[in-house]
Amino acid sequence: MAENVKPRVRVPKTASAGEVITIKTLISHQMESGQRKDKEGNVIPRSIINHFSVTFNGAPVIDVDMEPAISTNPYFEFEATVPESGEFVFTWQDDDGSVYEDKQSIEVS
Numbered sequence: 001m002a003e004n005v006k007p008r009v010r011v012p013k014t015a016s017a018g019e020v021i022t023i024k025t026l027i028s029h030q031m032e033s034g035q036r037k038d039k040e041g042n043v044i045p046r047s048i049i050n051h052f053s054v055t056f057n058g059a060p061v062i063d064v065d066m067e068p069a070i071s072t073n074p075y076f077e078f079e080a081t082v083p084e085s086g087e088f089v090f091t092w093q094d095d096d097g098s099v100y101e102d103k104q105s106i107e108v109s
Contacts, residue, residue, distance in 0.1 A: 005029050009090050011104040015082050019108075023054070026075045027092050027100065033068035049074060049100075051093040057086035084108050 034046025
């Protein structure tokens, strides 16, 4: 299991029905590509977040497969339309099988 992995998410607390909102996410992760070597010349094993997805009230919003070329601490910023109050669920999947999740609610008036 990767160490010090911490997801961070920013979703507005309120919005109007049908409003387009901006969502920002970042997960702290070393994202080791598996192509570097240590001081002794041994290949450092690959360890990356390989999948990121978001749902809103169970409906898919975004679904991303990540490859070793992605940077350390992957950051995603995207827009979503919110038709009703509900909950966003953010899920990151690690090469080692770990799953990191965060949930954020939004109130729509």
